[in-house]
Amino acid sequence: MPVTLSDEARQYIALFDEETDVTATDCLVDEEFDRIVFVVPPGTMGKAIGPGGERVKRVERRLGRDIELVEDADRPEDFVANALAPAAVYNVTISENDDTVAYAEVDRADRGVAIGADGRSIRLARRLAERHFGIADVELT
Numbered sequence: 001m002p003v004t005l006s007d008e009a010r011q012y013i014a015l016f017d018e019e020t021d022v023t024a025t026d027c028l029v030d031e032e033f034d035r036i037v038f039v040v041p042p043g044t045m046g047k048a049i050g051p052g053g054e055r056v057k058r059v060e061r062r063l064g065r066d067i068e069l070v071e072d073a074d075r076p077e078d079f080v081a082n083a084l085a086p087a088a089v090y091n092v093t094i095s096e097n098d099d100t101v102a103y104a105e106v107d108r109a110d111r112g113v114a115i116g117a118d119g120r121s122i123r124l125a126r127r128l129a130e131r132h133f134g135i136a137d138v139e140l141t
């Protein structure tokens with residue numbers, strides 16, 4: 001699915017690229033939790049974070065907001081698992097009935113991580129899955 005970026009998101013991506021030398025494929029400004037989420041190409045997460053997290057910290061300082069990164073993927077199952085990281089996701093199944101739903105099998109000990117404080121992690125996974133793959137909902141099993 002093509003992702004439409006706002007002018008603000010394009011500016012954030014340019015700044016992110018300047019600081020990390022990684023061009024994000026998407027940028028989601030989450031006003032509710034005062035954070036900016038960048039989707040980075042597969043295999044570039046370490047480079048984007050930098051040694052000791054220094055590159056991400058520089059971006060956070062410049063933007064004055066928390067930054068979160070999600071690694072992109074070609075398959076929706078992999079993307080949903082990446083969006084729920086660092087929770088241990090064993091398997092993701094996509095059900096395409098009336099609405100497309102992703103069922104993520106998460107280690108019981110990591111359910112809290114997958115949900116996040118005030119539901120911030122699962123909400124992000126849902127927004128990104130819908131935005132990138134047209135998935136209407138992400139549910140934990």
